[in-house]
Amino acid sequence: MKITVLGYYGGYPDKGIGTSGYLIQSGNYNLLLDCGSGVLLELEKVLNPLQLDAVLLSHYHSDHIADVGVLQHYWQLAPGQKKEVVLPIYGHNKDEENFKKLDWFDCTKGYQYNPDETLKLGPLHITFKLTKHPVVAYAMRIYDENSKKTLVYTADTRYFDELISFCKDADMLITDTNFYNDKEGTKWHMTSDETGYLAKKANVKKVLISHLPQYGSLDDLLKQTKDAAGDSVDILLPKVRQEILLNN
Ligand SMILES: [Zn+2]
Numbered sequence: 001m002k003i004t005v006l007g008y009y010g011g012y013p014d015k016g017i018g019t020s021g022y023l024i025q026s027g028n029y030n031l032l033l034d035c036g037s038g039v040l041l042e043l044e045k046v047l048n049p050l051q052l053d054a055v056l057l058s059h060y061h062s063d064h065i066a067d068v069g070v071l072q073h074y075w076q077l078a079p080g081q082k083k084e085v086v087l088p089i090y091g092h093n094k095d096e097e098n099f100k101k102l103d104w105f106d107c108t109k110g111y112q113y114n115p116d117e118t119l120k121l122g123p124l125h126i127t128f129k130l131t132k133h134p135v136v137a138y139a140m141r142i143y144d145e146n147s148k149k150t151l152v153y154t155a156d157t158r159y160f161d162e163l164i165s166f167c168k169d170a171d172m173l174i175t176d177t178n179f180y181n182d183k184e185g186t187k188w189h190m191t192s193d194e195t196g197y198l199a200k201k202a203n204v205k206k207v208l209i210s211h212l213p214q215y216g217s218l219d220d221l222l223k224q225t226k227d228a229a230g231d232s233v234d235i236l237l238p239k240v241r242q243e244i245l246l247n248n
């Protein structure tokens, strides 16, 4: 399994870098996981977008879906051979208005995932966990039958204990670490401390802290996360178009 980071800021793009989007590849299968602002531009640098097999969305906040519309235009207008004539976009239907927008003429079609069942997309087996967020959002546990590796993506969520079992023993964890450890008041995302604690308790091997804040020092965010996680976990700050390989 290869993971390519296409954007990693929370809320809005900054310094030329977009919001959430990850290209997940296994064998010749190409999945776009979330499709935030700036993601299509970065995707074009690493893969002809027409070679996508599917798009999978955690929730309908703009920083996760801002580029869905332009991707639909891409499918409609861009020249070239499409891998899928109609691009499937998987999302939940707990927000009917946004779910309906996944259909775009005969170019893209929305498919509802059932969070209580495993969704199989090519070699990827995906299970879901409802997160704690102001809108319905799902964390995803993605098992790749080619590499036998497991990626967990928390999507957007505040910390809650059930995340530990959902992330248990993952080879790689991508977390919503939007806050430094001094964040006070209501939190709809995790702090550096909470990500570190989750990683340690869940015994994950590697963590990419993502959905990052635009302020402060990201090196501090990394250090705080590492301090909370301890030495057994490898914690990484994302870079745009960074590739992470999980192989057996
Ligand atoms: Zn977000």
Ligand SMILES: [Zn+2]
Residues within 6 Å of the ligand: 059, 061, 133, 137, 156
């Ligand atoms: Zn959100």
